[in-house]
Amino acid sequence: MSEQQKNDFTEWYLKTIQQAELMAYSPVRGSIIFRPDGFELWEHIQEEFNKFLKTQDIRNAYFPMLIPKSFFMKEADHIEGFAPELPWVTEVGDEKLDEPLALRPTSETMIGSAFSDWINSYRDLPYEINQWANVFRWEKKTLPFLRTSEFLWQEGHTAHANESDARERTMGILDEYARLAEEFLAIPVYKGQKTPSERFAGAVDxxxxxxxxxxxxxxxxxxxHYLGTKFAExxxxxxLTKENKHTHVHTTSWGMSTRLLGSLIMTxxxxxxxVFPPTVAPTQIVLMPVGPWKKNPAIMEKLDELFAKFKKAGYRVRLDDTDNSPGYKFNEWELKGACLRIECGPRDLENGHVMVKVRDLDEKNTVTFAELEDYVAEQLQIMPKRLLEKARARNKANEHYxxxxxxxLKAHIEKSNAEGTVPGFVLVGWDGSEETEAxxxxxxxFTTRNIPFEVPMEKEFDLVSGKPAKYTLWIARAY
Amino acid sequence: MSEQQKNDFTEWYLKTIQQAELMAYSPVRGSIIFRPDGFELWEHIQEEFNKFLKTQDIRNAYFPMLIPKSFFMKEADHIEGFAPELPWVTEVGDEKLDEPLALRPTSETMIGSAFSDWINSYRDLPYEINQWANVFRWEKKTLPFLRTSEFLWQEGHTAHANESDARERTMGILDEYARLAEEFLAIPVYKGQKTPSERFAGAVDxxxxxxxxxxxxxxxxxxxHYLGTKFAExxxxxxLTKENKHTHVHTTSWGMSTRLLGSLIMTxxxxxxxVFPPTVAPTQIVLMPVGPWKKNPAIMEKLDELFAKFKKAGYRVRLDDTDNSPGYKFNEWELKGACLRIECGPRDLENGHVMVKVRDLDEKNTVTFAELEDYVAEQLQIMPKRLLEKARARNKANEHYxxxxxxxLKAHIEKSNAEGTVPGFVLVGWDGSEETEAxxxxxxxFTTRNIPFEVPMEKEFDLVSGKPAKYTLWIARAY
Incomplete structure (x- = not known):
């Protein structure tokens, strides 16, 4: 972390995402505008996840956003969990509605109702659907991307003949989320199970x-989430089973959202x-003339040629031929997270090369025109792995066992505060009681994050009660 | 039109879209569920239009769905036009909101407010943005896809330095809409200008x-729409112009929606x-074994091989190896609009060929394995043009001059009803008065559709008043 980030990470975050034009505040409390660079990050995530869905024969659909109040009332845990955050449509034009309609916070109820019409026989199972949609949760404290009243997400909903099939789907999706986070977004993640108090409202696990x-x-x-037969009931x-018996399906649901954009930026x-990996960066390559380039039209000719070549090769490339100074341009494109900056001035042209700066490396490299294409391809190929490793190393340093x-724990937090380090993730023993978590x-x-599948070290005693630990879990402060 | 369609076109439409699983009704009045095949049609339209946007450097963004009441009040025509159809969020959880929030029917106000922050100098112009979103208009009479309380659309919003640039964008988009309808969806269209009474609420044209x-x-x-400086004001x-003068921008907006799905089906x-052109068909090719194929495993081997080959080539292909009878399968895939059906039975395999049925042609053709790939490519290539020509010929027959x-006009309608023909589009003269339209x-x-850019024949007198016609326009019954 830089000094600026250390001093006030949230301030750095809010300033950066606005200056870089990823988002803007909206007049509606806690809602944001996704500006083109911000929205494009999400579009690339959508493309990547849609590819996965295709391999699984899970198809996209779209369900109504407004959900009748009576639907919510059908699953008790579900309404209890979501009630305080639900915006309600009560009027249309001048007329009051007979039944208030909620803006969906998630669609288990709407899709459950549809599944009950569409699923008849074991031949229909598994029944698997995904939806990309806007959802609403009126949270008290909001933060752009990470916690907003309206956000964008995908929600998958599947129905299976039995628990084991449903659990397999639940875990398979978690694996894909982890792969997408790590390989595509270069964000290392901790996979695990939530404790009961942190479960999705209505889930079994x-x-x-x-x-x-x-x-x-x-x-x-x-x-x-593995939802058991709760929503099915x-x-x-x-x-109808092969043996002609009416049986409840086992359902799952799973979601990832524009929170990922916040994670990407903060990671x-x-x-x-x-800093973005090229997999999602709105600008992978920015070309710019430097030096007295206006007197030397050959420079722009060369850059136009390179621009056309990169564009044709499918890169997200921009050419900055504005009158701004090189320093201004450098700052702007670094702020916006362009992966590679390619500069060309009179002397570069003469010597048959360009200068290339990789966003997350310090040095600038001289690259000949002949080598440029290969160099660019290689750098963009390496970058996600390097970013992932860097983040992984930082995570390791901030894990406490x-x-x-x-x-x-309190002493650790105080020490971190005093030393200007971060308290990070702490692995603790847990006796399984809500009292400890509270x-x-x-x-x-600190809140419980999850019970990791691969426990790095078994803890013997509960952090609070001192009783024998039933689980070992990660706790941390959380957004 | 078939007899069934002639008897009750709406009944045919509603039955077909449900049986083919394009949509399902939802518990919320006038809202529908887009089932996977229905939603996929929209996804292909999105891909196609996104390609166009990219060529124009118009980028996607996402704006909040909820719009404060005060925003609507700022443009008088706009609120007047939309007020009766607006759903309002008035409560969150148990609490009443200070200001009601409308579910967007369109986003000129929200985006106008953002543009006012983002646009400062002539260097920022044109400022052009598109959004894919759900929108809400609580219409009295609803019909799946064509008129629903919630629908999906794209809305483009652009700001320009002057009227001529703005008008150029307005017309360029209309051209692209027409191209997309005709070339991509095989729907012939009539381009023209709406009369003042049919204008978008707040538009100049x-x-x-x-x-x-x-x-x-x-x-x-x-x-x-060309919006002039109405929303800018x-x-x-x-x-700030080059001459350092504060000047209002000229804005445009433009939209196409999931209504297109209704048009596609009804065309x-x-x-x-x-019947779908392969450009959007969820299933371009369906393969199926016929005859006693279960006794002859070589048939499925061959079909698996073909399936893999077509899949690899990027086609949307399915293999129907269910136990249903061939007749059942034929009906099902014709109902769902698969473009090509490829059948293979024992004798076909022996003779080294398959039988191919093109959805919109009557005959079945024998095609050898060697020729199959080329045949498929060619048929899918030709199909959109053939569908477009067919629709064009039908349109011509239903235009009345x-x-x-x-x-x-009344006599024409009576005659159509008596003869079981359709009254179609009628070209009439108009003196420019609202009285005539009313x-x-x-x-x-009948309502005025538009004043065509290319008038097929100038009309001299107004249909109602008999006064000299100022315009020649199309009128028709409309969905």
């Missing part, structure tokens, strides 16, 4: 991928601004 | 493409069900 931001705080970056989703950004009591939260602001 | 359905009724399939969108469908008085609508249900 919730699994998550958690990402660690540069300030050590967590972002829940994707969740996959609430919405009467049954099928890779630096004091100069945004030697904290065994609440007092030690106490930790109350006294430190 | 509205232009449309109108499509004629098989029952002779019109669908407004896309509109492009309401939202204070100004820029090409027949008594067997859906010789109706010069209201009495003649009278035509009241007495015949």
């Amino acid at each position: 919730t699994y998550s991928i958690e990402a660690m931001m540069q300030d050590g705080k967590a972002v829940q970056a994707g969740t996959s 609430a919405f009467d989703i049954t099928y 890779h950004g630096d004091e100069k601004g945004l 030697d904290i065994n009591t609440l007092a030690e 106490k930790i939260k109350e006294e430190t602001g | 509205t232009y449309s493409i109108e499509a004629m359905m098989q029952d002779g009724k019109a669908v407004q399939a896309g509109t492009s 309401a939202f204070d969108i100004t820029y 090409h469908g027949d008594e067997k069900g859906l 010789d109706i010069n008085t209201l009495a003649e 009278k035509i609508k009241e007495e015949t249900g």
